[in-house]
Amino acid sequence: VSGPFVWNLRVYWEDTDAGGVVYYANYLKFLERCRSEWLRHLGIDQARLASQDRLQFAVVDVHLRYHKPAVYDDLLAVTARVVESRGASIRFEQQIRRGTADGEVLVTAEVRAASIDSVSLRPRPLPAALAGLLAS
Amino acid sequence: VSGPFVWNLRVYWEDTDAGGVVYYANYLKFLERCRSEWLRHLGIDQARLASQDRLQFAVVDVHLRYHKPAVYDDLLAVTARVVESRGASIRFEQQIRRGTADGEVLVTAEVRAASIDSVSLRPRPLPAALAGLLAS
């Protein structure tokens, strides 16, 4: 059984705030970098998906729990796994951990995204081939 | 009966992404600006609170629902009201609407913050005077 997809990243000065920790909105950037790299890993080219297939993803619901702060220079492991995918809706469970994918849990998140038409911005069911890839 | 606190702001180029809408993490900035201005409105000086009383607020839980996107140049109304405050915990309900406080709802959020010690970063119950102000 394979585990979740893992993406490592570094905390830079740009990510911090005057509290000396990562600014609370910036964890959403980290979570998205992981989802983007996971799509790339699956061979899904988001830029081409938008321009050729007029399909893109829009986050519609996020639940974030901040357990411990990340600080400057931390190396983080961000994970993503799909827990449900049906119609135009995909639900992810994600974690941000210190160091490695079994490190201390800093942030947990549930993210629901919708596949939408790039022009009308309305929900459009995932093509079957894409849905299959995401479910694998 | 008074309504929630309302803070107006403008969407600038910096807030947008290549989808032509406000980037999903940036709504957390808007929500915080409103909470900060609400504290200022109540006469609470966060900078002095941190330096003199070693007290600051840390968001521990956020649930965001993205209903409609804001776009460049939109004037937004962000609202905040406290729905619960006990011990070191404060819960807010917030909305981001287009135009005015009765405009179209773009984002709704539930935000739980903890009052923490600025040095130890551990939860510390709100002083009674402060709790009284927030509950008013």
Next chain:
Amino acid sequence: VSGPFVWNLRVYWEDTDAGGVVYYANYLKFLERCRSEWLRHLGIDQARLASQDRLQFAVVDVHLRYHKPAVYDDLLAVTARVVESRGASIRFEQQIRRGTADGEVLVTAEVRAASIDSVSLRPRPLPAALAGLLAS
């Protein structure tokens, strides 16, 4: 003789970094907010300019001098004046001061922008009416 255009703004937590001051890239956001509000003040609607006239502005050169840092909760005055406008090129001188437009100088900047075609992204001379407004 009129002075430069002035735009006031507040430093929020989102603008700061772990050094306890405004993050160095964020002053570029403040400078742009002032330029955007100045265009609005002149009656120029950038969104409509882009969609109807296919004209937008792109910054091509920035020289920033950081004299003193802004900190959390500072109220800032950002100024902008056009020092040259010809063809597709506009040069601004801008300042960021603490408090008011005669407050302590924190950042000075020279910014050169080009008016470009929204589709081809190539320079396109400013329409005469627009150039007249900017020079006024």
Next chain:
Amino acid sequence: VSGPFVWNLRVYWEDTDAGGVVYYANYLKFLERCRSEWLRHLGIDQARLASQDRLQFAVVDVHLRYHKPAVYDDLLAVTARVVESRGASIRFEQQIRRGTADGEVLVTAEVRAASIDSVSLRPRPLPAALAGLLAS
């Protein structure tokens, strides 16, 4: 003769704006990531430098030229080399190129940083050992 230090990074959705390109302030983040990684590469731990030696770096002057825009999903190569270091002042020349370190030049920058005391925020000459490392 060694070339400049090179750091590769990916353009994510968070970096873009509604013009479909990287937002102009965000290149300053990319430039700083490269300088930070270069210090790490030299064995200089900025976090420890600040806490133990009360020494940190503050950018005092930046000149940026925007030649071509980076877009979503671009892989970028950011370079940095020190062109002068004396007293408390270090001058960098940096470039951001598409793809690899000999790719198309998107942004060029001259950055002057000062080594400052973490507490007083006043300039303090670089310790000789550090200056030697940077000049190597």
